[in-house]
Amino acid sequence: MMNHPPVNELVEKAGCRYMLVTAVARRARTIMATRDDLGTEKPVSIAVDELYDDRLNIKYPEEYHRTSER
DSSP: OOOSSOHHHHHHHHSSHHHHHHHHHHHHHHHHHHOSOOTTOOHHHHHHHHHHTTOSOOOOOHHHHHHHTO
C-alpha cells in the first residue's frame, strides 16, 4: 500500500519529522476551529495536502536556524 503524499517527500518539505508533525497538527487544529464545511474530509488530511501542494508554509523558530548551522 502506497501513501499519498509520500511521507519522505513531506519530511523534505518540512525539514525534519518533528517540524512536519508540529506544523500539520497546528494547521489541523486551526482548520477544525474555523471551518464548518469539512464534510467527510479530515483536518489532518487537509493540512497534509496543503503542505504537499505548497499552500502551507512553515515558519521556523529562531532556535532552529541556530542549531542547523552547526
